[in-house]
Structure formats: structure tokens, C-alpha cells
Amino acid sequence: VRLWDGALRCGAKGFVTFRAPTGYLERAACSASASVQLPSIMNMSQVQRTWMLIHMKTGERKLDFYALQSSLTARLNPAMNLAHHDFMGSATDLLDDKARPDLPGVPTLLCAPPVYVEPKDTPFIYKATTEEDDDFTEHDEESGCGEYDFRHPGTHWESDDEDERGWNEIFSPITTKAGQYLGSILLAGAAGTPSCELKPAYKLQLSVRVDEKRLALVYDCFEYKGRALALEDPLPSTRSIMRYENVVLDAEPRGGGFFDSDEEDSEDSDDERLDEPVQVHESRSSEDDRSSLRVQGHAGDFMASRVLRLRVPLATVRGARIHSPPITVDGITDSEARALLVLELHTPPAKEAFAARKVGSRHLGECEFATVPDWTPNQAASVATRHYISGIAAEIKGLAAHLGSLDPRIAEMLREPPSHDAASSRSTTTNSLAPPASLALAAAPPFYNYSTGATERADQEGGVPSLQSLAAAAAGSQQGAGKLTCERVHQLMVERLGITRKHAEAANPCFKRGVLLRHIELDEGTTLDDIICEGECIVCGEEVSATIGDVLDQPACGGCDYEE
Numbered sequence: 001v002r003l004w005d006g007a008l009r010c011g012a013k014g015f016v017t018f019r020a021p022t023g024y025l026e027r028a029a030c031s032a033s034a035s036v037q038l039p040s041i042m043n044m045s046q047v048q049r050t051w052m053l054i055h056m057k058t059g060e061r062k063l064d065f066y067a068l069q070s071s072l073t074a075r076l077n078p079a080m081n082l083a084h085h086d087f088m089g090s091a092t093d094l095l096d097d098k099a100r101p102d103l104p105g106v107p108t109l110l111c112a113p114p115v116y117v118e119p120k121d122t123p124f125i126y127k128a129t130t131e132e133d134d135d136f137t138e139h140d141e142e143s144g145c146g147e148y149d150f151r152h153p154g155t156h157w158e159s160d161d162e163d164e165r166g167w168n169e170i171f172s173p174i175t176t177k178a179g180q181y182l183g184s185i186l187l188a189g190a191a192g193t194p195s196c197e198l199k200p201a202y203k204l205q206l207s208v209r210v211d212e213k214r215l216a217l218v219y220d221c222f223e224y225k226g227r228a229l230a231l232e233d234p235l236p237s238t239r240s241i242m243r244y245e246n247v248v249l250d251a252e253p254r255g256g257g258f259f260d261s262d263e264e265d266s267e268d269s270d271d272e273r274l275d276e277p278v279q280v281h282e283s284r285s286s287e288d289d290r291s292s293l294r295v296q297g298h299a300g301d302f303m304a305s306r307v308l309r310l311r312v313p314l315a316t317v318r319g320a321r322i323h324s325p326p327i328t329v330d331g332i333t334d335s336e337a338r339a340l341l342v343l344e345l346h347t348p349p350a351k352e353a354f355a356a357r358k359v360g361s362r363h364l365g366e367c368e369f370a371t372v373p374d375w376t377p378n379q380a381a382s383v384a385t386r387h388y389i390s391g392i393a394a395e396i397k398g399l400a401a402h403l404g405s406l407d408p409r410i411a412e413m414l415r416e417p418p419s420h421d422a423a424s425s426r427s428t429t430t431n432s433l434a435p436p437a438s439l440a441l442a443a444a445p446p447f448y449n450y451s452t453g454a455t456e457r458a459d460q461e462g463g464v465p466s467l468q469s470l471a472a473a474a475a476g477s478q479q480g481a482g483k484l485t486c487e488r489v490h491q492l493m494v495e496r497l498g499i500t501r502k503h504a505e506a507a508n509p510c511f512k513r514g515v516l517l518r519h520i521e522l523d524e525g526t527t528l529d530d531i532i533c534e535g536e537c538i539v540c541g542e543e544v545s546a547t548i549g550d551v552l553d554q555p556a557c558g559g560c561d562y563e564e
Contacts, residue, residue: 046292053248054299057360060148063176064359066126067204067222068302072295074202075229081202088183090197091390094323094340095439114435115324115339116416117397119404124176124395149174152311153371154352155214170368172211174218177399179207181392183338185219187376187384192441196380201225208389208399215406217312217343222359224305226298235290236297239274244300247360270485303360308375311353312345312387314406318448319344319432320413321439322400324393339396341389342439344432346448348382349374363513386444489515496522497548508554520548528552 044052058065074081148171157169180203188195198221200206205225209218278293324339355369374382389396404411413431433439484492489512493504514520520532528549537544 046288047295050292050295050299054295057248060171062126062147063149063179063204063207063209063220064307067202067207068299068359070203071205071222071224071226071302072229072298075226075298078228084203085199085201088181088199088391089338090199091184091186091340091388092197092441094338094390113323113325115322115397117322117401117404117414119411119415120398120401121405122398122401124178124398126180147174147176148172149209150357150368152211152216152218152309152352153355153369155211170364173213175210175212175402177208177210177402178389178391178395179204181395182206182208183390183392184388186388186390186441187380188386188388188441188444189380189383190385190444190446192444194378194380194383195441196377198376210402210406211311212406215314217314217403219310219312221308222302222305223308224302224359226301229294229298234277235280235293236278236300237275238278240297240300241278241293242274242300243304244296246362247300247303248296270487304358306356306358308372309355309357309369310349310376310381311355312343312349314403314410316345316347317343317407317410317413318346319434319437320400320403320410321431321433321435321437322396322414323439324397335392335394337393338390339393341396341400342433343387343389344445345385345387348447354381363517365519366517383447384444385447386441388439484516484518486512486516492522496524496526497528497552499552507552509556511548511551511554 054068055065058068150170151172155172157172182200184197184199185206185208186195186197198206198219200221202225205222207220209220210216211218278297280290280293320341320343322339322341325337352371354372354374356372356375357369358366361367373379376382389399400414404414409430413433432445437443490501490504492515493499493507493512494501497504499507511520514532515522526548528547530548531545532548532551533546535544536542
């Protein structure tokens with residue numbers, strides 16, 4: 001048996017197995033994998049069960065699952081994470097031609113000459129610290145399952161291969177190519193202004209992916225960044241645990257979670273007490289229970305954050321060049337050296353190039369990508385003509401080779417010329433970055449083609465804001481007056497629908513969530529007779545409509561109301 005969400009798989013000996021991190025500082029740290037046989041699933045620890053449920057919820061979205069793991073590992077091991085961050089350096093390091101006395105014997109480790117790659121499609125292999133590595137693009141021949149994510153705004157299932165996923169209007173195939181050892185993505189406008197460098201705070205926070213069906217490069221960035229965490233720290237807040245249970249335990253029977261409440265929006269409450277450490281009952285105070293709560297709190301906060309996306313069509317690339325130490329000269333392997341891939345664009349991004357979604361929610365609509373304004377600091381991506389992608393050579397070269405396998409133009413740009421002279425005489429119309437073109441930020445040209453309008457720009461003041469505030473500002477600009485609160489929803493129901501406060505508080509939580517997210521607008525002329533949903537009956541085929549009054553008092557679970 002293999003479930004669609006990829007959480008459970010049939011093992012070689014017929015046992016159902018799942019991949020779940022083990023150990024949190026030898027018990028809950030998400031850096032290992034474990035296979036558990038079916039007879040022992042009911043006897044697993046609370047930490048193992050928590051990770052299994054998280055994995056089941058993320059399903060085939062491997063990037064979400066491993067980024068959540070990596071962010072917790074970074075919180076538990078900040079010193080190790082900072083050392084990795086320092087080693088990765090900045091993209092501009094690879095453009096520096098100054099001598100490096102601190103790195104004798106390896107002068108090209110940072111200042112590297114151009115290298116060339118041949119078109120090749122290689123999978124992205126996630127390097128696990130224990131157990132076996134994970135192939136992100138591994139496909140099962142029978143089910144055809146691989147790596148998928150929620151669709152980018154404006155894309156439709158008609159542009160997918162039916163053999164890949166069939167008629168699916170929600171998910172779309174995508175291929176991760178760099179992330180675990182991605183150093184940064186530097187965006188530079190004409191003459192280097194404005195410019196900003198996106199640097200991940202932990203592995204996989206920033207990743208480069210490819211939409212092979214639509215020939216587009218995709219930058220995905222998780223906005224979550226937590227503080228350092230130690231075992232002696234207080235337990236996570238009540239709000240964090242609520243976030244976890246609202247996402248992961250939404251399908252469990254009532255009473256199966258830490259809380260038992262009919263108010264599903266309680267995590268959004270302004271009650272400051274929810275930000276205090278969760279209170280643990282004596283029966284659930286074991287070390288395993290406390291470790292499990294820490295994982296749950298981290299997962300809840302991570303899933304409540306957003307994924308920010310920038311999509312770059314390969315057709316807009318007019319120049320490409322890659323630099324890395326030549327292994328035959330320096331004796332440096334691809335797993336040790338760094339590389340820099342520079343892409344030059346001729347057209348600014350379209351409005352729908354920028355998108356965001358929630359990492360996890362019990363409401364599917366919140367997990368789907370929605371178009372937002374430019375979320376990069378100083379809105380640099382809207383005017384960036386050059387993208388400098390740096391990281392470990394193995395990932396960067398693999399990314400470049402894959403792009404060449406998809407686009408013959410890019411393959412020609414990155415392929416080694418017949419001779420040294422041919423490289424210098426290559427027409428700039430074929431490759432605007434062909435040597436001896438300067439890669440300095442100040443040499444970045446203006447856009448060659450303005451046929452596509454520049455994207456909307458959100459107003460930002462006072463320096464570079466956090467990714468969290470950028471996402472909040474983007475969401476607020478879409479929602480006009482900003483996100484409603486639970487209190488305001490109840491007030492609107494009383495004012496616009498003419499019902500009592502008590503009636504509003506007891507009303508259907510799904511309806512109120514729709515109002516909270518502005519899927520349902522309660523304007524001045526709104527009445528209980530307004531139709532909010534229409535469609536054909538799945539039994540008789542007749543047209544059926546539902547008004548606000550019809551759904552207002554429905555229970556959250558249909559129960560005996562089904563087909564009535």
C-alpha cells in the first residue's frame with residue numbers, strides 16, 4: 001500500500017514504513033531518518049509520532065518538510081549554522097580579483113575563472129546526515145509521483161502532461177535544483193542600483209527550482225526564522241501549539257489533540273495569554289512529551305509562516321555565465337568549491353511573477369499561491385537585470401546543466417566554445433555575458449525589452465524589512481483594509497446581518513473563516529438571502545444554491561445534515 005501523500009510506503013519485506021526524524025538532541029533534532037515496521041507504529045514515541053504526522057501533512061512537498069527540519073536544526077545548533085553561513089560567503093566574493101592571504105594555496109576558491117557545462121538532467125539529492133540520501137525527483141513508475149507544489153497563479157492543468165499528474169487543478173510538478181548548499185541570490189539593477197542579496201538563514205530557506213512544463217526558473221523563500229533554542233528554554237507558547245494542531249490534527253477525532261475547542265480561529269485571537277508557555281498536565285509531563293511539544297510548537301510557527309516566490313521565464317534570459325575553480329588545476333572537488341551562475345535578463349518580471357502562500361493550514365485555499373507585490377528588499381527584483389546565484393559547485397553546476405537541457409539557447413551560452421578566440425568573438429546577441437563582458441554589479445545594463453510591464457511595488461520605508469513584514473504588507477495590500485480579526489467578524493455579522501452577538505459567536509466557523517479571509521464580503525447591502533455558492537447536485541444534477549442564512553447555523557461537521 002502506498003498512500004498518495006507519500007507518508008507511508010510498502011517496504012521490501014512487506015512492512016509499512018515511514019521516514020521520520022529521530023533525536024531531539026538525540027531525541028527530537030530533525031537530522032535523521034527512521035524506518036518503523038507496522039507492528040511498532042502504535043508503540044512509537046511521542047516525538048516520532050509528531051514527525052510522522054508532520055510528514056503525512058506535507059505529503060509530496062518534500063521541500064516544505066526538509067526546510068522545516070533544517071530550520072529546527074539551525075535553532076538547536078546556531079554555532080554550526082553560523083559556520084556554514086560564513087563559509088558560503090557572498091556572491092560578490094567570487095567576483096573579487098584581490099589576493100586572499102587568509103587562503104594561501106587556493107587562490108581560486110573564491111576568485112574563480114569561467115567554466116563550461118554540458119546540458120544534463122541530474123536529480124537534486126538531499127544529503128541526509130544519517131540513513132540514505134533522498135532523491136527529490138524520484139518517480140514511482142506505477143504512480144508517477146514525484147515532486148509537486150501548489151500551482152503558481154495563472155497556470156492551469158492544461159499545460160501539464162497528463163501522464164505526470166492527470167487532471168489536477170491544485171498541484172503542479174516542480175523540480176528543486178539548488179537549496180541545501182545555496183549561498184545566496186544577488187539581484188542587481190542597471191549600474192548595480194538597486195541591489196539586494198537574499199541569503200538563507202538555514203539550509204533550504206532559499207531554493208532554486210525549475211518549472212519544466214512552462215520553462216521557468218523559480219526562487220522559493222521560506223519567511224520563517226526562529227531564535228536559538230535550548231532544552232532548558234520554556235516550552236512553546238499555547239498559540240504555537242494551537243497552530244500545529246489546527247493544521248496537523250484537523251482530521252483527528254475531537255479530543256485527539258492538546259486542546260478541545262469549537263473555536264477554530266482561536267490561534268488568531270488577540271488574547272496575550274496565548275503567547276505564554278503552554279501549561280502541561282502532569283500526565284503529559286515526561287521528557288518525551290515535552291520534547292514532542294517543542295517539535296509541535298516549532299512546526300506550528302513554521303507552518304503559520306509563508307513561502308515567498310519569484311518566477312523567471314527562461315525566455316527572458318539573454319546572457320549566462322558560470323564561474324568556479326577548475327578541479328584539474330586546483331584539486332578542489334565540487335563538494336568543496338563554490339560556484340557562481342550569472343543570468344542576465346532582457347525583460348522585467350510580470351505582475352504575476354511574485355506570489356506567496358501559507359506553508360500549512362487546515363484551509364486549502366490559504367496554502368495555494370496568490371499573487372503579491374514585489375516582496376524583495378527595495379523591490380530589487382522588479383528592476384534587476386542580473387541574477388547572481390552562488391553556492392557549492394555541485395549544486396550550481398547541476399542547476400546550470402539542467403537549464404541547458406531545457407533551453408537550447410542557454411545550453412549554447414554555457415557550452416565551451418570551439419577555441420579561446422571563439423569565446424571572445426561570440427556575438428553579444430547570442431550571449432550578452434560572453435567573455436570579456438564584465439560581471440561587476442556596476443556593469444549591469446538596463447532592460448533590453450520593456451514589452452512586459454514592471455510589477456507592482458509595495459511602499460517600504462525605514463531600511464530593509466524582514467521577510468515576515470514584507471509578506472504581511474503584501475497580504476494587506478491585497479485585502480485593502482488588512483486582515484480582519486475574529487472580533488471584527490462578529491461585529492460585522494451583527495451590523496450587516498442583523499443577528500445577535502450570541503448568534504454570531506455560535507454561527508458556523510467555516511462561514512466565519514471565509515469572512516475573516518475576505519472570501520465572503522459583508523458589505524452594507526449584504527443580507528441573509530445573499531447567495532454565496534451555486535452548483536449542480538451531484539445526485540440529481542439540478543441547480544442548487546446556498547444563501548448565508550442556509551449555512552449560518554450548519555454544524556462544522558455535516559453529520560446527519562448530509563444530503564438534507
